[in-house]
Amino acid sequence: MKEKLILGSKKEVVKEEDPWMKGNKEWKIRVGYRLAEDEERSCKACKYRIRIKYHGKSFNKCEKLGLSHSEATDIRLKCICNLYEKGESRVYDADYGYWIK
Numbered sequence: 183m184k185e186k187l188i189l190g191s192k193k194e195v196v197k198e199e200d201p202w203m204k205g206n207k208e209w210k211i212r213v214g215y216r217l218a219e220d221e222e223r224s225c226k227a228c229k230y231r232i233r234i235k236y237h238g239k240s241f242n243k244c245e246k247l248g249l250s251h252s253e254a255t256d257i258r259l260k261c262i263c264n265l266y267e268k269g270e271s272r273v274y275d276a277d278y279g280y281w282i283k
């Protein structure tokens with residue numbers, strides 16, 4: 183967050199977007215991340231998808247986008263991008279720290 187001084191004393195608070203969040207949004211735009219028309223041809227069926235199991239929940243990430251704890255790198259199974267390649271996704275158990283498949 184940044185404060186901008188206006189007319190000597192009045193301040194306007196300008197909220198800046200987190201650069202990490204912004205970078206991921208830009209990546210998604212660059213690769214044409216969008217809703218898929220067909221479930222068979224979507225992130226769900228892409229070889230770059232990684233399902234991370236953590237504390238009883240599952241998070242879907244993309245190997246091409248990069249992994250982080252942030253929801254900014256979450257992907258939706260019903261979406262697709264131009265980097266799509268058909269294949270089996272991998273599953274990582276973050277509670278125990280090993281690859282299930």
Ligand code: SF4
Pocket residue numbers: 215224225228229230231243244245246247257261262263264265266267
């Ligand atoms: S490469 Fe594209 S289609 Fe494949 S998982 Fe990542 S975002 Fe989804």
